[in-house]
Amino acid sequence: QVQLVESGGGLVQPGGSLRLSCAASGRTFSRYAMGWFRQAPGKEREFVAAISWTTLYGNSVKGRFTISRDNAKNTVYLQMNSLKPEDTAVYYCAARYSDYGITFRSSDDYTYWGQGTQVTVSS
Numbered sequence: 001q002v003q004l005v006e007s008g009g010g011l012v013q014p015g016g017s018l019r020l021s022c023a024a025s026g027r028t029f030s031r032y033a034m035g036w037f038r039q040a041p042g043k044e045r046e047f048v049a050a051i052s053w054t055t056l057y058g059n060s061v062k063g064r065f066t067i068s069r070d071n072a073k074n075t076v077y078l079q080m081n082s083l084k085p086e087d088t089a090v091y092y093c094a095a096r097y098s099d100y101g102i103t104f105r106s107s108d109d110y111t112y113w114g115q116g117t118q119v120t121v122s123s
Contacts, residue, residue, distance in 0.1 A: 001025075001026075001112075002024055002025055002026045002032065002095050002111075002112040003024070003025040003026075003112070004022055004023070004024050004025075004093045004094070004095060004112055004113065004114035005022065005023045005114060005115070006020060006021065006022050006091065006092070006093050006114045006115065006116060006117040007020070007021050007022075007023070007117060008020040008021050008117060009091060009117030009118045009119045010118075010119070010120070011120045011121075011122065012083055012119070012120070012121055013083075013121070013122070013123050014083060014084060014085060014121055014122075014123055015082060015083065016083050016121070017079070017080060017081045017082075017083065018080045018083065018119060019077055019078065019079050019080070020036070020077065020078040020080065020091055020093075020117060020119070021075055021076075021077055022034070022036075022075065022076045022077075022078075022093030022114060023073075023074060023075050024074045024075070024076070024095060025074070026074070028097075029071055029074040030071040031097060031098065031099070032052075032095045032096065032097055032098060033050060033051070033052035033095070033096050033097075033098035033101075033102060033103055033104055033110075034050065034051050034052070034067075034069060034076040034093065034094070034095050035047070035048075035049065035050040035051075035093070035094040035095075035103075035104060035105075035107075035110055036048040036049045036050070036067060036076075036078045036091060036092070036093060036094070037091070037092045037094060037107055038087075038089035038090065038091045038092065038119075039089055039090050039092070039116075040086075040088060040089040040090075043089075045092070045107050046058060046060075046089075047105050047106070047107070048061055048065065048078065048091070049061065049065055049066075049067035049078060050067065050103040050104055050105060051067045051068070051069055051076060051103060052098050052101045052102055052103045052104075053101030053102075053103075054101070054103055055067055055103065056103045056105055060086075061080075061087075064080065064081050064082045064083075065078060065079065065080050065081070066078070066079040066081075067079075076093065078091070080119070083119075083121045084121060085121045085122060086121075087119060087121050088119060088120050088121050088122070089118075089119060090116040090117065090118050090119075091116060091117050091118075091119050092113055092114055092116045093113070093114040094107065094110035094111075094112065094113050094114070095110060095111065095112040095113075096109060096110045096111045096112070097111070
């Protein structure tokens with residue numbers, strides 16, 4: 001069982017930056033593929049970024065967001081730069097065991113989810 005706790009959300013002006021963190025429980029964090037998803041009101045959950053041995057990004061955030069992980073701290077990060085109002089959403093961290101370092105884009109592929117953290121981009 002893996003528990004995920006997100007932090008770092010908040011209100012930021014357009015063009016600003018935020019860094020989200022997701023702390024995971026467990027002793028084999030390095031074996032887990034991690035992902036970030038977001039969901040805006042009235043919209044479907046959207047893939048943002050994923051990391052295992054490689055990284056993947058959603059088209060809407062490519063070049064602006066960076067996913068990284070610190071296995072010693074059991075933590076995955078999402079650095080968000082050049083934020084836009086359309087980035088406003090609840091951001092969720094997700095995890096699944098991945099033996100071969102595969103990254104996953106679909107929310108259906110993830111086993112564990114955090115409670116989410118709100119990001120609001122507004123002037």
